Amino acid sequence: MSLCSYLSDKLDDEKVLEDLTSNVKQIQDHVLKEILTLNANTEYLRRFLHGSSDKDLFKKNVPVATYEDVKLFIERVANGESFDVISGKPITGFLLSSGTSGGKRKMFPHNNKYLENLRFIYYYRSLVISKHIDGLEHGKGMVFNFCTQEYTTPSGLPASSATTSFFKSCYFKNRSSHWHWSFTSPDEVILCSDNKQSLYCHLLCGIIQRDEVVKVGASFISILVRAIIFLENNWKEICTNIRFGRLSEWIIDISCRDSVSKILGKANPELADLVEKECNQKSWEGIIPRLWPKAKFIESIATGQMTQHIPTLEFYSNKLPLISSSYVSSETMFGINMNPLCKPQDVSYTFMPNLSYFEFLLVDASDEVEIVDLVDVKLGCYYEPLITNHSGLHRYKMGDILEVTGFYNSAPQFRFVRRGNLVLSVYLEITTDEDLLNAVTQAKMVLESSDLMLMEFTSYGDISTTPGHYVLYWELKGKYHNDSIEIDNKALVECCYVVEESLNNLYKEFRRDRSIGALEIRVVQQGTFDDLMEFFLTQGASSTQYKTPICIKSSEALTILERKVYARFSTDKSLSLKFSS
Known part of the structure; x- marks a missing residue:
């Protein structure tokens, strides 16, 4: 029995999930x-398997692969060679990664x-989600879905972001029996190639249908924060x-x-007055439930480097439930948040x-490389996933670091920890993106007593x-004064201390003996990020997948940041060392 048949025979949706897990x-x-x-029998696998489909031979002979190992094979198909270079089934297109986590965009x-x-x-x-939140079946979702530019490879096949490929496919267009909520925006807004026009229309349609909105969503919470800031700058025009x-x-x-004109309909001065009243208030705290009073939750990825945006979104949303519902990538889908x-x-x-x-490749294994199957991972251990998919990737090394946190039936549950290749180092220390995110989160608490919010940061x-030192670029915004902010020098110096104090002992030891210099926070003008x-979009990054890099490696990007710096802070305060017993 094929897997498709296996699933289609399950009439009860909940039973499907139970059976799978x-x-x-x-x-x-x-x-x-x-x-x-x-x-x-593809050219890629034939070298290792000689036509066999035996699992043990696969485990023994097929090597772990990085993108550099498969790039040439992918490019050959993109340039017009037969799909059987890498795939036993015809390739229908190529998916482009975001291009912000590790440099240039990859193509799969x-x-x-x-x-x-x-x-x-x-x-x-x-x-x-419907099992956990009542009353969603008759509402709509205001979801900021976008399409980006689609490229054509020399083979004539399209290359685009995963979401663009999906939204342009029949799987989305013919979705009536596969979707739990309708959207406030018509498909034409999602398919619009100009993201500014699309964003404006998403907001306009969402406001017009405000009493039907039960969910607010976007791929990443950074997109939601940008949407609210865009609304701050354009609400008067929307009201008009x-x-x-x-x-x-x-x-x-x-x-x-x-x-959109059909949804806009006739003049509606009453709604315009209501929106104007809310948007004209001194603070935009809780603006999401104020404008969309029936919204029950926000659905958006808020794990990994997106965690830096959680406090800002909570400010705008009055801490509506924030749901990170799934773990997906350009290489494959992984899983669902069952809680x-x-x-x-x-x-x-x-x-x-x-x-x-x-x-799964066990991280920090003391001896030889240890690869285990999905059913053999152990609670509390850290792994890097290797994926073998249906379109040419075999034992592909993802670069994500995950921790096993539990099991749903026999299916393991993983917490996203960090990207494996994102580290900050100026001497012999290693600071991961998770370390830095945690440290900045601690420093944000210092800003709580002021009128300031940290909107974006990078490093x-x-x-x-000599010695080298860490530089953090911070873009700040006033909670109650949108046009201008007053920098609290004492608070920013304290933030420098809290960030450093939150880093690991090795960093602090090197700071003490002056092998590493004092960390510096450089405040940049609003709009810098x-x-x-x-800039990253001009370099080929995807607007729908864009994530501000935690660590900047591009000299051109650093030049953009440096031009907008208007205040610098550091501290000479001594750091404590913490030793576990």
Whole structure:
């Protein structure tokens, strides 16, 4: 029986999830057999398997691969060679990674199996949320979905972000039986290639239908924060559109304009007055439930480097439940958060065994390299996932570091810890992105007593000085005064101390003996991180997947930041060393 048949025979959605998470080994073995049978004779795998689909031979002969190992094979297919260089099934397109985590965008082949898996994730994560929150079936979601530019490879196949590929596919267009909520925005707004026009129309449609909105969402919470800031700068124009029933002339995408104009309808001065009253208040604290009073939760990825935006979103949302519902990537889908109402710091994802074949490389293994199957991971251990998918990636090393936090039936649950390749170092110390995020989170508490919010930050290791030192670029915003802010010098110096005090002992030892210089916070002008994003977009990053890099390595990006610095802070306060007993 094929896996598709296995799933289609399950009439009860909840039973599907129970079956999947209870029969992990059986399903994983089935997935690997299916993949190897399909791909054993590709040029890539034939070197190791000689046409065999045997699991033990796969484990023994197929090496762990990085992107550099598969890049040439992928490029050959993109340039017009036959798909069987890497895949036993025709390749229908290529997916582009965000391009902000580790440098340039990577390109991955995909076929319809990827889109089927993405549809599976969208459907079942919605089902799980519906089990935990009542009254969603008759409401709508104001979700900031976007499409980015689609490129055509020399082979004639499209290359785009995963979400763009999905939104342009029949899996999205024919979604009536696979979707739990409708959107406030018509599809034409999602498919609009101009993200500024799309964002404006998302907000306008969402405000017009404010009494139907039960969910607010976006791929990442950084996108939601940017949407609220965009609304702060454009609410007067939106009110004018609503007051007179006329869409702004600069919305020139015809399909978008026609569909939004129908939703806008006739003049509605009462709604315009209501929105104006809320947006004119001194503070935008709680603006989301004020404008969308029936919103029950926010759905957006808030793990990893997105955690830095949680306090800002909580300020705007009055701490509405924030749900990180799924763990997905351009390489494959991984899993679903089966406890959606948990705190953001407690989010774990239950891996779904039907999506790809998963293996795990034990992190910091003392002896030889240890690779285990999904069913053999151990509670509390840290692993890097290796994925084997249906479209040409085999034992592919993801670069993410995950911790096993528990099990849902027999399916392991993982907490996202960090990206394995993002580290800050100026001497012999290593500071991971998780270390830095935790340290900055502690420093944010110092700002709580002031009128300041930390909107965005990034870092780099400055070794142009002796000794080298860490530099943090911070963009600040007033909670109650949007136009200008007053810098609290004492608070910013204290923030420097708290960040350093929160780092590991090795860092603090090197600070004490002056092998590392004092950490520096450089405050930049408002809008600087928008300029930084625009720079990365010109370098090929995706606007829908964009994540501010935790650590900057580009000299051009550093130049953008340095031009906007207007205040610098550091501290000479001595740091404490903490030793466990």
